Amino acid sequence: MTLTETKKAFxxxxxxxxxxxxxxxxxxNDVQYNDIFFDGFINLIQLSQSHNRWFTPEQVYFAVQSWAEALTTENLDKWLDNYIINYTQPKTVAxxxxxxxxxxxxxxFLSVLVTGHKALVKLSSNDQKLLPFLAKYLIAVEPRLKERIEFTEGKLExxxxxxxxxxxxxxxxxxxYFKDKPSIIRKNRNSVAVLTGKxxxxxxxxxxxxxxxxFGLGCRNVSKLFVPKEYDFTAFFEAVFAYGDVIHYEKYANNYDYNKAVYLMSNFKILDNGFLTLKEDAGYSSPISSVFYEYYNSPEELKAKLESExxxxxxxxxxxxxxxxxxxGQTQKPQLWDYADNVDTISFLTKI
Structure with a gap:
């Protein structure tokens, strides 16, 4: 296979x-293999919540649409044109x-395949259905990909x-465990917002x-606000009121009730609008249904802090x-060239 053929499949x-x-x-009707995959994918989306209760149809459809927007010929070309990708020495990447x-x-998964390697995939128990389905579609479009995609439930070897x-x-x-292999190891990260009051x-x-x-479960979700001294949260609460229906989802509501109770029993001072709590905290990783906030003295001081951390x-x-x-509003709409943890995955894969 060539890079051009792999990009065409995606x-x-x-x-x-x-x-x-x-x-x-x-x-x-112009989409290939709809007779085989269209109805099955709709059913899978509707059943996703039975596999993982956080995967509501709304959230899965959003993820699907995000990838639909990303996987265009123009985006794939723009992303990969600056790399030298050689398919002559394929490796197996776990x-x-x-x-x-x-x-x-x-x-x-995409990065491994477009760089000409084989993907040996160990799925999370929380997301075991969606990627294998899409892999089957890719293989239908380009059968040679079958030799480059493997899912395993056992020990990686x-x-x-x-x-x-x-x-x-x-x-x-x-x-x-992977100390003897070239690797990218990702850890916990969080996202923050810097507000000025304007x-x-x-x-x-x-x-x-x-x-x-x-529901705030992603590393790209904002879990903390940095605000100036004397910041008035009224405008913020009024603006996010549009998302109040989230409290009608049972798992979110249970987290809201539990975390709010913990805060109150611990005598923490919180701000609350009925579906989101705000807590002043120096940490970054807030629990579901809660966002931390921290005051800053000057933009320059805050920028230095963010750079150091x-x-x-x-x-x-x-x-x-x-x-x-x-x-x-853009954190959950990354481009293909927006790498997790700012680690260039394609550069890593072209050098192994």
């Missing part, structure tokens, strides 16, 4: 995914995937490099998307310069 997958949305899924949000490991994603605790295990209602409403999408941060939302800064 562009066809993008066309397939583009058919599916929460409002309506419309079959496009992928240990997370399962916190739908298809969270797809970018690693016979591989040349590894990309593993987990928590700070599991990363220590990964670093020991944000528009539209920007603050968009920030709600960064907070509540996937960049290894804990995935995204920074707001009007502040930096390599990992994104606009309001």
């Amino acid at each position: 562009a066809e997958l993008g066309k397939f995914l583009k058919q599916f949305s929460q409002d309506t899924s419309t079959k496009n 992928l240990v995937l997370a399962g916190n949000i739908p298809l969270v490991g797809f970018h690693d 016979n591989f040349d490099a590894v990309i593993a994603t987990g928590s700070n605790n599991t990363s220590r295990y990964f670093e020991y 944000e528009s209602k539209e920007e603050l409403t968009a920030l709600g998307e960064d907070i509540f999408r996937y 960049h290894d804990q941060l995935q995204c920074v939302v707001g009007h502040i310069s930096g390599s990992n800064t994104v606009g309001f």
